[in-house]
Amino acid sequence: MTSVPERCEQVVRAQLAAHAELHPAADQLARTDDLYDHGLTSLASARIMLAVEGELGIEFPERLLGKALFSSIGRLTDACAELVDARSGSVTRGVAS
Template sequence: MNTTTDIHNVEAVVREVLGKHGRLVHDVYRLPKDASLGDAGLTSLASVNVMLALEAEFGEIPEALLTRSVFRSISSITRAMQSLTA
């Protein structure tokens, strides 16, 4: 799961989940992967919906990954979800 293609596949799923559940004020597909999701409109309530949708895609998210820093950007969520699939 360490290939560039796999990272892009995980990122694509993360972007799709954010697009459906994140209630962002910016187009998630144009948002830079390191942009602040808080600045893009992700609220704490929406982040719960995103977390539940991510669990449906990747399996249970360990409590250690349920932090503000993980939900800071697309790239940080992607890294966390990739760690679940490794």
């Protein structure tokens, strides 16, 4: 069974691959690599946000929305995992905003 963080990272990487022209590709980037340094645009980040929300059944709160959320796969994945956990009533880890 896939854990929530693993599932979230799979979704994030898939949506990055679908909506952003990153160099190198999303599946080759580390969790801490700066996505903007690898080609992420604000338009792509908006598309990714909507796709991730739809696929995981979550909604990013306004307090998280900003460039920092999309700065790395790790930050985006951690935020998604917290929101999925909160939706299901699980104990969550803190998300730095």
